[in-house]
Amino acid sequence: MKVKRLLGYGMESNVYLILDEKVVMIDTGTGFEHEELMEEVKEIVSPDKIDYVIITHEHFDHCGGVKKIKEETMAEIMMHEIAAEIVESGNSIYASFFGASQEKCSVDVKFRGGEVLNIGEGKLKIIYTPGHSPGSISIYEERSRTLFSGDTVFSGGYVGRTDFYGGDINALGKSILKLAELNVETLCPGHGEMVENGGEHIRMALFYLNLL
């Protein structure tokens, strides 16, 4: 299993490609940079080889591009059921912050947390981690000890904002405590760089939140 980080500049979230027997994209960015993103993808894999697109949460900088990606890749679109409500209805207050609208897109798989996706060598475990937003998930691959944390926790122990609609600092703390139980080597956050010794970064977050 290999992981590549794409996009992730300006207002765009990181987009990850997981290369295994199945090819998985995590998050899509806003869609404003769709062409640029697809150029980056094509340097690694043909877009029609992408099997699954997993969205970490319902904020526009992570899922605004999902409809274009679905049309271009025909991949199955997956996210938490709360995030799916927003993507399927197109009724997103988060998009309006960007002066944009969330294009309606049907969601193929709606998670509640606890699901496991077999992708070949790797198995992706879906962990429900609300707090930054109600529909936030993190994705953990045990064998490679890789965690995709969305905007729940970042490198350096920074944590996601909780002042957006639906944010909840107590829920965020509980979610990060849950992530601290995992054995994390590589942390792949929704913004900023991927880092090694991910568990240390998660413990730093608990320290800043006074939960350690």
Ligand SMILES: [Zn+2]
């Ligand atoms: Zn966010």
